Amino acid sequence: MSVEPQLLIGIRGMRAGDVPAVLAIEEVSYGYPWNERIFRDCLRVGYRGWVATDLDEAVVGYALLSVAVGEAHILNLCVAPDLRGQRVAERLVEAMTRQARADNAEVLMLEVRPSNKSARRLYKRLGFKRIATRPGYYPGPEGREDALLLSRRLVDLA
Numbered sequence: 001m002s003v004e005p006q007l008l009i010g011i012r013g014m015r016a017g018d019v020p021a022v023l024a025i026e027e028v029s030y031g032y033p034w035n036e037r038i039f040r041d042c043l044r045v046g047y048r049g050w051v052a053t054d055l056d057e058a059v060v061g062y063a064l065l066s067v068a069v070g071e072a073h074i075l076n077l078c079v080a081p082d083l084r085g086q087r088v089a090e091r092l093v094e095a096m097t098r099q100a101r102a103d104n105a106e107v108l109m110l111e112v113r114p115s116n117k118s119a120r121r122l123y124k125r126l127g128f129k130r131i132a133t134r135p136g137y138y139p140g141p142e143g144r145e146d147a148l149l150l151s152r153r154l155v156d157l158a
């Protein structure tokens, strides 16, 4: 019998003790990774965080969300390289969506690099639409790169 890989993944709230494991994934995933202080500050100021864990309770992915005045913003979403392509990020986006709705957010938003094909496929599949471009938002090896601002409505328009 085969089991869907993502069913073996658990999702729970991020704790301060998760930061070293989160940082290890962050550093192999981004050209310009966040440092430890940024993660700790996010938790300290009350942003919501989640981790995805495997059967051994090891952290294999994480997400951070801020919610303010009706808008929820995905600050970070990342899956360990060897677990990618198994819809782990989708589970993390589901957790953020539930929280955002509970906090009465009307939209869920995020920035993504135009060059980030995997992330763009994921967000398209989950119904995010491009609403704006933020010029020169990200650092890059050949100068700054724009960000695409994507959004998904969480409540139906009347």
Ligand SMILES: CC(C)(COP(=O)(O)OP(=O)(O)OC[C@H]1O[C@@H](n2cnc3c(N)ncnc32)[C@H](O)[C@@H]1OP(=O)(O)O)[C@@H](O)C(=O)NCCC(=O)NCCS
Pocket (backbone or CB within 6 Å): 029, 030, 077, 078, 079, 080, 081, 083, 084, 085, 086, 087, 088, 089, 090, 110, 111, 112, 113, 116, 117, 118, 119, 121, 122, 125
């Ligand atoms: C973007 C990211 C979070 C997606 O996580 P994931 O759990 O692999 O998501 P999915 O399984 O839904 O796969 C998304 C897309 O990745 C691609 N993909 C599939 N297998 C893959 C693999 N083994 N390795 C890399 N990418 C793969 C596919 O194009 C897939 O889209 P498809 O299912 O429509 O074919 C993950 O690639 C990641 O952590 N990237 C580095 C950090 C990052 O860019 N975060 C997003 C910032 S906005």
